[in-house]
Amino acid sequence: MKNATIIDVRTVEEFEIEHAHGSINIPYVEVPERLAEIKLLSKPIIICCETGNESKQVAAYLNYNGIECTNGGCWYELENTKKEEMRTLDENFWNERYENNETGWDLGAPSPPISAYIDTLENKELKILIPGCGNAHEAEYLLERGFANVTLVDISKEAVMRQQQRFQGKAIQIIHADFFAHNGQYDLMLEQTFFCAINPSLRENYVKHTAEILKPNGKLVGLLFNCEFGKEGPPFGGEKSEYERLFSPYFNIQQMEPAANSVKPRLGNELFIELTKK
CATH class of the missing domain: 3.40.50.150 (Vaccinia Virus protein VP39)
Structure with a gap:
C-alpha cells in the first residue's frame, strides 16, 4: 500500500514556511472547488492544518461528499507522531519483519x-x-x-x-x-x-x-x-x-x-x- 495522502489545508504562505513531510497543499477556501481533484488522490487521505479545527471541518465536508478521509489534526503533531506509523503499512516493512523472523505477535497457534x-x-x-x-x-x-x-x-x-x-x-x-x-x-x-x-x-x-x-x-x-x-x-x-x-x-x-x-x-x-x- 502507498503511504497516505496528507492534505494540509492551511494557506499557501503558511504551507511554504513549514509543513508535514510528503503533504500537499489545498487551502481551506479552495476545497469545495477542488473536490474532483481530491477524489482522484490515493487513499487513505488524511487532513491536517495548524490547530486541528479546519482539518476537522474539511474531513467532515469531504466525507459528506463521498470522499473517505480522516482528520489528522495539527500538521506538526502529524509530522512528529504519524510518520513512523504510516510506514508500518508499507509492504517492505512487513516483508522485512517476516524475513527476519521478527514476528513477536505470532502465538504459534490459534488464539x-x-x-x-x-x-x-x-x-x-x-x-x-x-x-x-x-x-x-x-x-x-x-x-x-x-x-x-x-x-x-x-x-x-x-x-x-x-x-x-x-x-x-x-x-x-x-x-x-x-x-x-x-x-x-x-x-x-x-x-x-x-x-x-x-x-x-x-x-x-x-x-x-x-x-x-x-x-x-x-x-x-x-x-x-x-x-x-x-x-x-x-x-x-x-x-x-x-x-x-x-x-x-x-x-x-x-x-x-x-x-x-x-x-x-x-x-x-x-x-x-x-x-x-x-
Whole structure:
C-alpha cells in the first residue's frame, strides 16, 4: 500500500514556511472547488492544518461528499507522531519483519478465544475473511474443522508466499493485497492482531471498509488490545470506550468484554468482540 495522502489545508504562505513531510497543499477556501481533484488522490487521505479545527471541518465536508478521509489534526503533531506509523503499512516493512523472523505477535497457534468461537459455528459454508493473516493459524484451525470458504489477505508478499506453500492443494484462497483495497462479500471476518498493526489514523477506515465487505448481518469477531503499550508501535493499543465509539455507528455490539481465555501473556489485556453489521 502507498503511504497516505496528507492534505494540509492551511494557506499557501503558511504551507511554504513549514509543513508535514510528503503533504500537499489545498487551502481551506479552495476545497469545495477542488473536490474532483481530491477524489482522484490515493487513499487513505488524511487532513491536517495548524490547530486541528479546519482539518476537522474539511474531513467532515469531504466525507459528506463521498470522499473517505480522516482528520489528522495539527500538521506538526502529524509530522512528529504519524510518520513512523504510516510506514508500518508499507509492504517492505512487513516483508522485512517476516524475513527476519521478527514476528513477536505470532502465538504459534490459534488464539484460544477465537478457536473457542469457531467451535460454536455450525455452518461450514460461511464465507470467512482473515485480513492481515500472517502465519494464519486460525485458518488452519478452520480448515481442520471442515470450513470450505476461507479467504486470507495480507499486504506482505513474503507472508502470502509462505501460506501458499503451507496450504498448497487446500480449499483456501490466499490473496496478496492491501485490505483497504480488497473487495468481496463475507459472512464473517476474524480479527487477530491486524487492527493493532495498522496506523491508528486508519481505524475509522477499517471500520467502514469492514462494514462494506460484510454481508447483511455479517459479523466481525476477534480480539482487540485493551491496553496501551507505552512505546512506538506497532502494535498500537486502545481501550473499550474508543472501540465502542468507532464501531457503534456501523455495528451492533453483541460482545466487547475482557477475554477470559487469552494466552497467559495477554490475559487481562484483550477484549473479545462479536459485532454484527447494522
